[in-house]
Amino acid sequence: MHGFFTEATNSTAQKLAAQYSKSLIEASLDPLITINREGKITDMNEALVHITGVSRNELTGSNFFDYFTDKHKAQKVYQQVFQNNAIEDYPLTLRHKDGKLTDVLFNGSVYKDNLGKVQGVVIVARNTGGQKWALDLQNANKELAYQNDEKEKRAAELVIANQELAFQNEEKEKRANELIIANKELLFQNQEKEKRASELVIANKELAFQNDEKEKRAAELVIANKELAFQNNEKEKRADELIIANEELIFQNLEKEKRAAELVIANKELAFQNDEKEKRANELIIANKELIFQNQEKEKREIVNKELKELNYTTKLDSQYTLSLIEASRDPLVTINTKGKITDMNEALVNSTGKTREELTGSDFFDYFTEQQKAREVYQEVFEKGCVADSPLTLRHKDGKLTDVLFNGSVYKNEVGNVQGVVIVARDITDQKRIATELIEARVFAELATEIAEEAKRRAERATITAENAVKAKQQFLSNMSHEIRTPMNAIIGFTKVVLKTDLTLKQKEYLDAIKMSGDALIVLINDILDLAKVDSGKMTFEKTPFKLNSSVAAMLHLFEPKIQEKNLKLIKEYDPQIPQVLIGDPVRLHQIILNLVSNAVKFTSKGKITVSVNLIHEDVETVIIEFAVTDTGIGIPEDRMGKIFENFQQASSRTSRLYGGTGLGLAIVKQLIEPQGGTIRVQSTVGTGSTFSFTLSFQKTTSDAEMGNEFIELDTEIKNIKILVVEDIPLNQLLMKTLLDDFGFERDIAENGKIAIEKLKEKEYDVILMDLQMPEMNGFETTEYIRHTLKSQIPIIALTADVTTVDLAKCKAVGMNDYLAKPVDDRLLYSKIIGLLKKTSLNAIHIESVNEEEITLKKEKYINLAYLKQRAKSNPVLMEEMINLYLTQTPAIIKTIKESLANKNWHLVSAAAHKMIPSFAIVGISPVFENIAKQIQETATVLDKTEEIEALVQQLEEVCAQACSELEEELNKIKNTIK
Numbered sequence: 012m013h014g015f016f017t018e019a020t021n022s023t024a025q026k027l028a029a030q031y032s033k034s035l036i037e038a039s040l041d042p043l044i045t046i047n048r049e050g051k052i053t054d055m056n057e058a059l060v061h062i063t064g065v066s067r068n069e070l071t072g073s074n075f076f077d078y079f080t081d082k083h084k085a086q087k088v089y090q091q092v093f094q095n096n097a098i099e100d101y102p103l104t105l106r107h108k109d110g111k112l113t114d115v116l117f118n119g120s121v122y123k124d125n126l127g128k129v130q131g132v133v134i135v136a137r138n139t140g141g142q143k144w145a146l147d148l149q150n151a152n153k154e155l156a157y158q159n160d161e162k163e164k165r166a167a168e169l170v171i172a173n174q175e176l177a178f179q180n181e182e183k184e185k186r187a188n189e190l191i192i193a194n195k196e197l198l199f200q201n202q203e204k205e206k207r208a209s210e211l212v213i214a215n216k217e218l219a220f221q222n223d224e225k226e227k228r229a230a231e232l233v234i235a236n237k238e239l240a241f242q243n244n245e246k247e248k249r250a251d252e253l254i255i256a257n258e259e260l261i262f263q264n265l266e267k268e269k270r271a272a273e274l275v276i277a278n279k280e281l282a283f284q285n286d287e288k289e290k291r292a293n294e295l296i297i298a299n300k301e302l303i304f305q306n307q308e309k310e311k312r313e314i315v316n317k318e319l320k321e322l323n324y325t326t327k328l329d330s331q332y333t334l335s336l337i338e339a340s341r342d343p344l345v346t347i348n349t350k351g352k353i354t355d356m357n358e359a360l361v362n363s364t365g366k367t368r369e370e371l372t373g374s375d376f377f378d379y380f381t382e383q384q385k386a387r388e389v390y391q392e393v394f395e396k397g398c399v400a401d402s403p404l405t406l407r408h409k410d411g412k413l414t415d416v417l418f419n420g421s422v423y424k425n426e427v428g429n430v431q432g433v434v435i436v437a438r439d440i441t442d443q444k445r446i447a448t449e450l451i452e453a454r455v456f457a458e459l460a461t462e463i464a465e466e467a468k469r470r471a472e473r474a475t476i477t478a479e480n481a482v483k484a485k486q487q488f489l490s491n492m493s494h495e496i497r498t499p500m501n502a503i504i505g506f507t508k509v510v511l512k513t514d515l516t517l518k519q520k521e522y523l524d525a526i527k528m529s530g531d532a533l534i535v536l537i538n539d540i541l542d543l544a545k546v547d548s549g550k551m552t553f554e555k556t557p558f559k560l561n562s563s564v565a566a567m568l569h570l571f572e573p574k575i576q577e578k579n580l581k582l583i584k585e586y587d588p589q590i591p592q593v594l595i596g597d598p599v600r601l602h603q604i605i606l607n608l609v610s611n612a613v614k615f616t617s618k619g620k621i622t623v624s625v626n627l628i629h630e631d632v633e634t635v636i637i638e639f640a641v642t643d644t645g646i647g648i649p650e651d652r653m654g655k656i657f658e659n660f661q662q663a664s665s666r667t668s669r670l671y672g673g674t675g676l677g678l679a680i681v682k683q684l685i686e687p688q689g690g691t692i693r694v695q696s697t698v699g700t701g702s703t704f705s706f707t708l709s710f711q712k713t714t715s716d717a718e719m720g721n722e723f724i725e726l727d728t729e730i731k732n733i734k735i736l737v738v739e740d741i742p743l744n745q746l747l748m749k750t751l752l753d754d755f756g757f758e759r760d761i762a763e764n765g766k767i768a769i770e771k772l773k774e775k776e777y778d779v780i781l782m783d784l785q786m787p788e789m790n791g792f793e794t795t796e797y798i799r800h801t802l803k804s805q806i807p808i809i810a811l812t813a814d815v816t817t818v819d820l821a822k823c824k825a826v827g828m829n830d831y832l833a834k835p836v837d838d839r840l841l842y843s844k845i846i847g848l849l850k851k852t853s854l855n856a857i858h859i860e861s862v863n864e865e866e867i868t869l870k871k872e873k874y875i876n877l878a879y880l881k882q883r884a885k886s887n888p889v890l891m892e893e894m895i896n897l898y899l900t901q902t903p904a905i906i907k908t909i910k911e912s913l914a915n916k917n918w919h920l921v922s923a924a925a926h927k928m929i930p931s932f933a934i935v936g937i938s939p940v941f942e943n944i945a946k947q948i949q950e951t952a953t954v955l956d957k958t959e960e961i962e963a964l965v966q967q968l969e970e971v972c973a974q975a976c977s978e979l980e981e982e983l984n985k986i987k988n989t990i991k
């Protein structure tokens with residue numbers, strides 16, 4: 012080493028510098044080596060010694076490459092230094108001789124001599140071991156920290172990622188669930204949609220259906236109307252059916268009787284057959300006896316003539332003959348010994364039992380019967396009694412078939428008289444039994460059929476009752492309603508009339524006319540509806556009252572005068588003078604008919620005339636037939652509608668109602684009023700020319716006088732100071748009456764009911780009473796009765812009635828009313844009736860007064876009062892005599908009948924006789940108190956256990972009648988004197 016450095020540092024300064032350099036090199040921790048061109052180590056520092064573990068000496072001259080792990084590489088690096096003059100930081104690894112390795116960074120450069128010739132290479136191998144390790148450690152730490160950080164980050168990221176994952180899983184699940192729900196929702200919505208769609212279809216159908224329904228309802232309404240008509244028809248049909256059902260019942264009863272008769276015949280037949288059978292049995296018994304006898308004979312012969320075989324042969328033939336007879340019988344025949352074993356039989360038994368003869372012979376006889384014990388008893392009976400007849404038993408065939416038989420048996424004996432056994436004939440009665448059963452069945456069937464028919468009848472009756480009740484309810488409703496409507500309507504019309512009479516402007520009059528017309532139309536409609544209901548319920552009844560036809564028609568036509576004048580028409584009445592003055596019929600209904608026809612004629616005619624003609628077309632002793640015709644020159648009726656107009660709610664054309672009003676009920680009612688009375692209605696019409704409505708009605712003729720009428724007496728103003736009592740409860744009607752009567756210049760008082768009226772009558776004198784019928788406290792009928800019988804007053808009474816068509820005019824008459832007026836009251840008619848009645852009474856007054864004077868002299872407690880009779884007979888003494896005579900002959904006869912029937916306890920007759928008597932009380936003016944006795948008898952007689960009561964009443968009645976009769980006889984004498 013020193014060689015190299017020595018050469019370099021030849022001078023001292025140089026020496027010092029070289030030493031310094033050398034110490035620096037030695038101090039370096041990095042190995043420093045110089046190598047010659049051959050690769051041999053020429054010099055080194057301590058660091059190389061240290062790293063290789065090889066001494067300086069050994070190292071010097073040694074092969075540089077040997078100390079590296081990779082010699083080849085080291086060699087290459089060394090060569091590279093020579094080529095490139097230097098190398099920097101080339102990594103190589105030095106090996107210690109102990110094996111320890113040191114990583115170095117190989118930095119080399121060539122060194123040259125002064126001449127610049129390359130001497131060798133100087134190498135510094137920087138030991139990277141310590142540095143690198145620390146660095147590595149540091150780096151490793153950093154790396155670790157970094158990696159830890161990274162790891163933590165990763166962990167955190169992992170946690171986050173996991174959370175995210177978890178979250179995403181949850182989300183996914185949620186989504187999945189949502190998806191499921193969404194799917195379900197979708198499904199549901201689809202279903203909903205489908206439902207909606209089908210609902211829509213249904214709704215559409217429903218809509219269509221409802222439209223249909225609506226149309227149907229409309230159609231039903233039409234049908235309902237028809238139904239109403241139909242139900243009426245049905246009702247009639249029911250009635251017809253009832254009749255048929257009754258006929259059916261009668262027929263079935265007849266059938267039953269026939270069956271019963273057949274049964275009787277069958278029974279007789281049975282009895283006859285039994286007789287026949289008995290005869291047969293008897294014959295058989297006789298035959299048996301004969302047989303037995305012959306057997307006995309045979310046996311006898313056998314005993315006596317055992318040797319006589321020929322004779323035996325004959326006997327055998329005989330027995331064969333008998334046997335063949337027995338065999339021929341169709342009834343089972345059998346012989347049994349004393350032990351009950353079969354000894355012989357015929358073919359019939361073989362057939363009935365199905366056993367062979369061999370099986371039967373010696374077998375137990377009783378085995379072949381269904382009731383063995385009974386068979387045994389019968390058999391024993393035969394032994395006890397010697398015989399038994401017609402004991403019923405049943406034989407059983409081995410196949411189970413049964414044969415009903417009548418068992419006839421008798422004992423047979425041997426020749427010495429010892430009982431050998433029993434011979435039995437069982438008669439087959441299967442057929443008879445069958446016939447008997449059939450007959451019983453037939454009878455049961457007949458009875459059943461009767462029951463069914465009766466049930467059907469009951470049902471039909473119930474149905475009829477239900478239908479009738481429904482109709483009744485309807486009619487009641489209509490009648491109530493129309494009554495309620497009528498009262499205020501009457502007031503409206505009445506007051507309109509009153510106002511119309513005051514001073515009015517033209518316009519006001521026009522308006523009021525319109526109100527009145529509407530009111531009149533409404534009243535007509537209400538009456539029509541009520542009538543229709545009555546027709547429907549079959550309640551339309553017809554009076555038979557004497558009335559004056561001529562004045563009745565005249566009064567009706569009077570009512571149309573204002574209308575006729577207003578329309579500038581002419582009204583012509585043609586009345587046949589041959590018609591009897593007084594006829595019996597229903598004037599109210601006739602009034603209604605003519606009113607309807609004339610009002611139609613007026614309504615549908617705008618110019619020309621209306622002719623009402625009344626003609627007698629037939630007359631005999633008792634009746635007349637009269638034709639009424641209403642002819643107009645109006646619009647006429649098209650031919651095709653003429654058949655229709657008599658139906659409910661039918662008009663000639665749909666325009667009719669608009670142009671002329673009306674409901675199409677009038678003619679229907681007219682028809683219903685005519686036809687039930689036996690009349691007919693016809694129409695002839697030409698459109699544009701006019702129409703004729705004509706009808707015929709028959710009336711009875713009479714010699715008696717008309718009771719009440721619509722006579723229209725010409726107004727006579729001579730009678731003055733007239734005092735009227737109005738008995739009326741409704742304030743509106745009171746006011747109306749007041750106004751009308753004030754207008755006439757009459758004095759008038761008002762009583763709210765019958766009781767008040769009676770009080771007023773006692774205090775003051777009146778000329779006429781106007782009496783409402785329906786009133787609280789005391790109605791019009793009761794009041795009139797009281798006035799006539801208790802007050803014994805003959806003051807003229809006019810009934811005021813809202814319902815002319817239903818009012819019981821007969822009742823008005825019976826209680827003693829003189830006339831009636833329909834509401835709304837026609838003022839002219841009212842005036843004429845009041846005046847007419849006053850005229851009549853003033854005429855009669857002279858007679859009555861004279862009689863009254865005579866009556867005053869009579870005893871006060873007189874039973875009779877002839878005022879009524881006088882009035883009825885118009886004080887005609889002959890008529891009165893006739894009537895009193897009638898009473899005198901009739902009354903004692905009735906009393907006698909009552910007493911006799913009472914003794915016989917014939918209550919029905921008692922009641923009927925008392926009833927018959929009632930009208931006569933009023934005729935001869937006997938007080939209603941006594942009339943009530945007769946009424947009481949009539950009612951009580953139908954009640955059981957009232958015998959004593961009735962006896963007392965009858966006695967009272969007898970006394971009253973006896974007294975009345977004696978009084979009447981006195982009167983009769985007086986009257987007879989006046990006739991003379």
Ligand code: ADP
Pocket residue numbers: 611612615643645646647648656661662663664667668672673674675676677678679702
């Ligand atoms: P309303 O008169 O209330 O309509 P009706 O039953 O009285 O009912 O008459 C039925 C129909 O007959 C009338 O609507 C009308 O068309 C016809 N008719 C009745 N009478 C006459 C007549 N005298 N002239 C013309 N048409 C008539």
